[in-house]
Amino acid sequence: MIRLENLTKHYGPAHDPLIAVDNVSLDLPTGEICVLLGPSGCGKTTTMKMINRLIQPTSGKVFINGKDTSTIDPIKLRRTIGYVIQQIGLFPNKTVEENICVVPDLLGWDRRKSRARAKELLELVGLQPDLFLKRYPKELSGGQQQRVGVLRALAADPPVMLMDEPFGAIDPINREAIQEEFLKMQREIRKTIIFVSHDLDEAVKMADKIAIFRSGRLEQYAAPDELLARPANSFIEDFLGSDRALKRLRLVSVRDAMETGFITVRSSDSVEHALERMRSSRSAAVFVLNADGAPQSLLSEQVAELRSGTVGDHAEPVKSAVPTTGDLRQAVSIMFAHDMPLLPCVDEGGRMAGVMSYRSIVHYLAHGAKA
Numbered sequence: 001m002i003r004l005e006n007l008t009k010h011y012g013p014a015h016d017p018l019i020a021v022d023n024v025s026l027d028l029p030t031g032e033i034c035v036l037l038g039p040s041g042c043g044k045t046t047t048m049k050m051i052n053r054l055i056q057p058t059s060g061k062v063f064i065n066g067k068d069t070s071t072i073d074p075i076k077l078r079r080t081i082g083y084v085i086q087q088i089g090l091f092p093n094k095t096v097e098e099n100i101c102v103v104p105d106l107l108g109w110d111r112r113k114s115r116a117r118a119k120e121l122l123e124l125v126g127l128q129p130d131l132f133l134k135r136y137p138k139e140l141s142g143g144q145q146q147r148v149g150v151l152r153a154l155a156a157d158p159p160v161m162l163m164d165e166p167f168g169a170i171d172p173i174n175r176e177a178i179q180e181e182f183l184k185m186q187r188e189i190r191k192t193i194i195f196v197s198h199d200l201d202e203a204v205k206m207a208d209k210i211a212i213f214r215s216g217r218l219e220q221y222a223a224p225d226e227l228l229a230r231p232a233n234s235f236i237e238d239f240l241g242s243d244r245a246l247k248r249l250r251l252v253s254v255r256d257a258m259e260t261g262f263i264t265v266r267s268s269d270s271v272e273h274a275l276e277r278m279r280s281s282r283s284a285a286v287f288v289l290n291a292d293g294a295p296q297s298l299l300s301e302q303v304a305e306l307r308s309g310t311v312g313d314h315a316e317p318v319k320s321a322v323p324t325t326g327d328l329r330q331a332v333s334i335m336f337a338h339d340m341p342l343l344p345c346v347d348e349g350g351r352m353a354g355v356m357s358y359r360s361i362v363h364y365l366a367h368g369a370k371a
């Protein structure tokens with residue numbers, strides 16, 4: 001775990017200092033990602049660089065796994081903390097393999113062990129070792145260079161990583177891909193990560209915790225969903241933007257927000273029977289499933305009220321469904337695209353598991369966020 005305790009940095013003369021970081025305290029549990037966010041000049045980078053002592057704090061302390069880092073030699077400290085920066089900073093005259101092995105070599109690792117590690121890391125991000133180990137940085141795309149930059153920081157298996165806008169220079173499409181890939185890797189390696197970003201969407205996607213700074217002060221420190229649901233003050237509300245409810249949609253899984261008490265009928269059932277079932281359960285529609293349990297068609301209350309005969313005569317085919325593993329943004333997108341106020345949710349086997357409605361989404365956004 002990383003603990004910042006009253007961390008403070010002043011620049012300039014003591015009688016009239018510029019207070020870059022002002023009494024910041026926070027705890028980040030092992031294996032979590034904390035994104036530092038806030039307007040330009042609010043103290044994000046200074047805070048991060050005090051963790052690996054590239055900047056010396058004016059006062060306050062940083063603890064890593066309970067150890068006061070001011071008692072560790074700064075050079076040694078930096079070798080145990082991975083560091084990724086936007087400008088990447090690969091050595092142009094070293095191969096990918098040599099670049100990845102820089103810290104293990106400095107630490108005196110056995111050569112075979114470090115070379116095996118380089119190979120293993122490249123495989124982890126889908127870069128074929130045969131093709132890439134012996135290449136030079138200039139023979140890589142920007143996205144590939146950034147991946148190698150991340151691998152270099154991971155090579156000596158540091159428990160803590162600092163990442164200063166690591167994906168800031170990558171185009172939006174590749175950036176999405178590299179973020180996904182990084183999160184997938186993080187699920188395996190479980191590093192404790194402090195990550196500076198300018199991008200709220202990136203922060204919401206990557207963070208377990210977001211720390212919002214203003215003028216050197218920590219204004220709010222919370223999980224993304226909590227932050228978006230309950231901004232602590234009007235500065236944060238403005239910073240998050242008027243579309244913060246939409247941003248929350250991607251944080252909520254379909255499984256958590258769907259309604260599971262849906263009604264099913266057979267297509268040979270009468271419309272009257274279907275209507276009775278809807279009314280007694282206060283459902284807006286009934287569903288017909290196929291033999292495998294997949295949603296096939298639906299009959300809404302409005303249609304049923306005007307018709308007679310069998311459900312099969314009047315039910316409309318289900319145009320689409322959302323997987324329960326998806327998020328609310330995906331669900332809303334399908335609902336809009338297909339004009340489906342009621343969207344079936346299906347499990348891995350395609351079987352119907354629940355229903356999403358506009359009402360269930362609004363209800364979840366109003367009441368679902370964990371306090």
Ligand SMILES: Nc1ncnc2c1ncn2[C@@H]1O[C@H](COP(=O)(O)OP(=O)(O)OP(=O)(O)O)[C@@H](O)[C@H]1O
Nearest residue numbers: 011012018019020039040041042043044045046047
């Ligand atoms: N070496 C320095 N000497 C004097 N002032 C500095 C120094 N480094 C940073 N500052 C000031 O400290 C404050 C915080 O800077 P910092 O780089 O931490 O902000 P930031 O939030 O990372 O900004 P950005 O998002 O623009 O990168 C700013 O007002 C900056 O001008």
